[in-house]
Amino acid sequence: MTLDLDAPAAVDYRALARRIATEVAAPAAAEVDRDARFPHESFAALRAEGLLSAMIPVELGGAGATVSDMAAVTEELGMACASTGMVFAMHQIQINSLIRHGRSAALDELKREICRDQLLVASATTEVGIGGDVRSSSCHVQLEGDTFRVTKQAPVISYGEQADLLFLTARRNADSPPNDQVLTVMRIKDIELERVGEWNTLGFRGTCSPGFVVRGHGPADLILDDPYGDISARSMLPSAHILWGHLWFGMATQAVNQARAFVRAAARSKPGTVPPGAQRLAELMVVHQQMAELVRGAAARYEATYDDVDAQSSISFAVAMNSLKVSASSLLIDIVGKALVIVGIMGYREDSAYSLGRVLRDAWGAPLMVNNDRILGNNAQLLLVSKD
Ligand SMILES: Cc1cc2nc3c(=O)[nH]c(=O)nc-3n(C[C@H](O)[C@H](O)[C@H](O)COP(=O)(O)OP(=O)(O)OC[C@H]3O[C@@H](n4cnc5c(N)ncnc54)[C@H](O)[C@@H]3O)c2cc1C
Secondary structure, eight states: OOOOTTSOOOOOHHHHHHHHIIIIIHHHHHHHHHHTOOOHHHHHHHHHTTGGGTTSOGGGTSOOOOHHHHHHHHHHHHHHOHHHHHHHHHHHHHHHHHHHHOOSHHHHHHHHHHHHHTOOEEEEOOBTTTBTOTTOOSSBOEEETTEEEEEEEESOOTTTTTOSEEEEEEESSTTSOTTOEEEEEEEGGGEEEEEESOOOOSSOGGGOOOEEEEEEEEEGGGBOSSOHHHHIIIIIHHHHHHHHHHHHHHHHHHHHHHHHHHHHHHHHHSTTSOOTHHHHHHHHHHHHHHHHHHHHHHHHHHHHTTTOHHHHTSHHHHHHHHHHHHHHHHHHHHHHHHHHHHHTHHHHOTTSTTOOHHHHHHHTTTTTTTTHHHHHHHHHHHHHHOOO
């Protein structure tokens, strides 16, 4: 075996993220939540480390990181500040779609620009009147020579006002059926974002996600090459559920850590006795381990089939990736609830060192974010036609 001394050193993404999470994201998290403000300091730190372009191939200026690498970063951020983790996850979901489905020279140049300037990508996949059915659009692309125009009523766009680029789904043209969609890329400077309402929610308050009417345009060669159906099945949906799953696992770990600290403190205060919460903590660790295996297993499955178009287009893959989302979001709610019962009133208080208030509020965004009922409905239809 020969050592390639010129090869770049492997990056320890988890350690890097843990440092940013601990030193930057955690100290700002309460204020980000209270004021529903964007976590600017965390994103300055993530940009400084080049993490916004980490998944872009090395030859285009990125680091060639994997979805699992970014999942580890998301998990660490999620332990400190769920909003920071969610924004990071949503950005990486779009980057994964771009690197896998954007092949034109213009899109390659955009990838270089993302690396150089650490551009942040937001997304508008949901639409007023369509709800969480992201495989359906009402708005459409209007081609005018080399450029396109689009107008979309978006009920929720996270960090639309802080992003540099917007990835937006629309019907291919005015005559296309609702599910014949493309994924367009626009620069925020080429968009008129008319804000509709405020983002004043229970949780994920720092994602800054009000509704907007989007009126934008861009060069036609910034529309991704593959149909959105393929992008969704092989890239956007699985990477969303994997990255969200890791974010939620990070949040669950934070709740578990609070419960462990509480039980240990109770044990220290009465040496020689086993505190009543210890048994419940043991039960909580069982569910926590279940969630760990679930999200890590899904990431491994995705990596193992990353270039296998047939495997990732199969019904069993779609059902598994949908099930991951339903399962991980439900486990998060379960874990935070169990942690709250262990910690008791000190977890219920907003002003206690053991408070679980923020993670409890953030957690309830998980089953709603593309509603679990809608996902189960999709799986029900897939299972009817599946021959597996
Ligand atoms: C923190 C956060 C950030 C977000 N950021 C973005 C973003 O950046 N960009 C973006 O485009 N979107 C974003 N969203 C929107 C999100 O992805 C969902 O689309 C949205 O939350 C769904 O809204 P809804 O509950 O009104 O929709 P619906 O999915 O329409 O659900 C409404 C109700 O109808 C029921 N229902 C609907 N369809 C079915 C069905 N087929 N079977 C059974 N029941 C059904 C559901 O159970 C639910 O009770 C974000 C959401 C959150 C929470």
